[in-house]
Amino acid sequence: MSERSYNLISWCAQGHLKPLQIERAEGLYFYDAQGKRYADMSSQLVNLNIGHGNQKVAEAVYAQMQKLPYLAPNLGVDTRSEAARRIVEKAPANMAKVFFVNAGAEANENAIKIARMFTGRTKIFSGYRSYHGASYGAANLTGESRRFASEPGIPGFVKFWNPHVYQDILPGETEAELTKRLLKGLRAQIEAEQPEKIAALFLESIVGSNGILIPPEGYMQGVRALCSEYGIMMVCDEVMTGFGRTGTWFAVEHFAIQPDIMTIAKGSTCGYVPLGGVIVSQEIADFFDENKLWCGLTYSGHPVGCAAVNAVLTIYEEEHLIEASQEQGVYLLEKLKELQEKHAVIGNVRGKGLFCGVEFVKDRQNKTPIAANGKDPDGFMKNLLQGLLQKGFYTYHHDNVLIIAPPFIITKEQIDENVAILDEVLCEMASKEG
Ligand SMILES: Cc1ncc(COP(=O)(O)O)c(C=O)c1O
Incomplete structure (x- = not known):
């Protein structure tokens, strides 16, 4: 019996799937x-x-299961208040409270509602180059093709072009000039949409699934200023970037900005059990002292999920893993830049912490993507992934960008070993073509 006998599997036609059957996993490997x-x-x-x-997470989860596996969200439990306190303490200084949910999409769904309740406005802005989740509201926030199955979209959801520096920058233009150009366009769009109707603007602090897109110099600060000017809630989606992925606790730290709302999930429990959250500013938290919070989930602040949060935070702290993400990330990026010099098919490499992307192009001059809009006409990305997998290197891609984001426990030797595999596969592909 294979995985696909009874399961429907995300984001693909089912008929020709051959999922790997995994037996065990430890550290970097499965x-x-x-x-x-x-x-x-x-x-x-x-x-x-x-x-x-x-095993430390497994033990904490098991201990919570034995002690108090479940309590309704309106009953107090130490594990939950401890998890919320610890998360808020890691977040920017203006952040005050967490509303716990089960995963990233739900975090964004609830952030939409919270921003609407707080501002009394309805419109929601988000970037085309984004992924915010697959449930109805989150899919409507999402800019890329994974939103199509949820369309026609929710009225009042507006998309804007958020930056892809490598592709957007004009010859001779500086990053600061690009930022100015994009912010001018965003301001015009806000003005055209009646700013007094706009509740929130969502942005991934560094875009993840859509190709590791680091905003250009001054961009996030500029968006923050625009949101403040028009009374729009700035919501930073830190589902992927939160908890050290980019070498800091949250990616907003790179830009020294304070959003009004942040959404989290993935790294809060590292997937050992599902849990996400919406972190809100003191101002928003105060608003809900007098106003009803129209949000609720049976599993909001599940004690087992919160036990995993506490265990994972302790591991990050005691094993200095956020620092490791920063340090190993610098090393990984250096190695990927060396590969770029060797292989003309690599147009750009970029990254922050252990959050790197390798962008493949047909020619460097025109930066023509080798795959785009969900299509891989030459099968380049498919062959690349297959070649890597055969040699024991597992990852995924989005269009023409290979995502490289290993666990923070990776060593420099393991980075060398895997970058060498990538080199080998690219050499083999080039020799087959030539
Ligand atoms: C930035 C971002 N937001 C939201 C989500 C959705 O999270 P989930 O799959 O846990 O619903 C993802 C998932 O990849 C994500 O990368």
């Missing part, structure tokens, strides 16, 4: 039924930051 080892160079879905099989 192993298939034949004992073959794979380096997890994407931390699964960029969530398994502490690596596979950490």
Whole structure:
């Protein structure tokens, strides 16, 4: 019996799937039924930051299961208040409270509602180059093609072009000039949409699934200023970037900005059990002292999820894993830049912390993507992933960008070993073509 006999699997036609059957996993690696080892160079879905099989999390979860596996969200439990306190303490200084949910999409759904309740406005802005989740509201926030199945969209949801520096920058233009140009366009769009009707503007602090897009110099600060000017809630989606992925606790720290709302999930429990959250500013938290919070979930602040949060936060702290993400990230980026010099098919490499993207182009001059809009006409990305997988390097891609985001426990030797595999596969592909 294979995985697809009874399961429907995300984001693909089912008929020709041959999912790998995995038997066990530990640290950086997982192993298939034949004992073959794979380096997890994407931390699964960029969530398994502490690596596979950490027994400290398993023990904390088990202990909570034995002690108090479930309580309704309106009853107090230490594990939950402790998890909320610890998360808020890591967040920017203006952040005050967390509303717990089960995952990233739900975090964004509830952030939409909270922003609407707080402002009394309805419109929602988000970027075309974004992924915010697959449930109805989150899919409507999402700019890329995964929103199409949820369309026609929710009235009042407006998309804007958020930056892709490598592709957007004009010859001779500086990053600061690009930022100025994009912010001018965004301001015009806000003005055209009746700013007094706009409740929130959503942005991934650094775009993840859509290709590791680091905003140009001054962009996030400029968006923050625009939101403040028009009374729009700035919502930073930190579902993928939160909890050290970019080398800081939250990616907003790179831009020294304070959003009004942040959404979290993945790295809060590293996938050991599901949990997400919406972190809100003091001002928003105060508003809900007198106004009813029209949000609720049976599993909001599930004690087992919160036990995982507490265990994972302790691991990040005691093992200095956020610092490791920063340090190993610098090393990984250096190695990827060396590869770029060798392979003309690599147009750009970029990253912050252990959050790197390798962008493949047909020619460097025109930066023509080798795959785009969900299509891979030459099968380049498919062949690349297959070649990597055969040699025990597991990751995924979005269009022409290979995502490289291993767990923070990766060593420099393991980085060398896996960058060498990428080099080898690219050489083999080039020699087949030539
Ligand atoms: C930035 C971002 N937001 C939201 C989500 C949705 O999270 P989930 O799949 O946990 O619903 C994802 C998932 O990849 C994400 O990367």
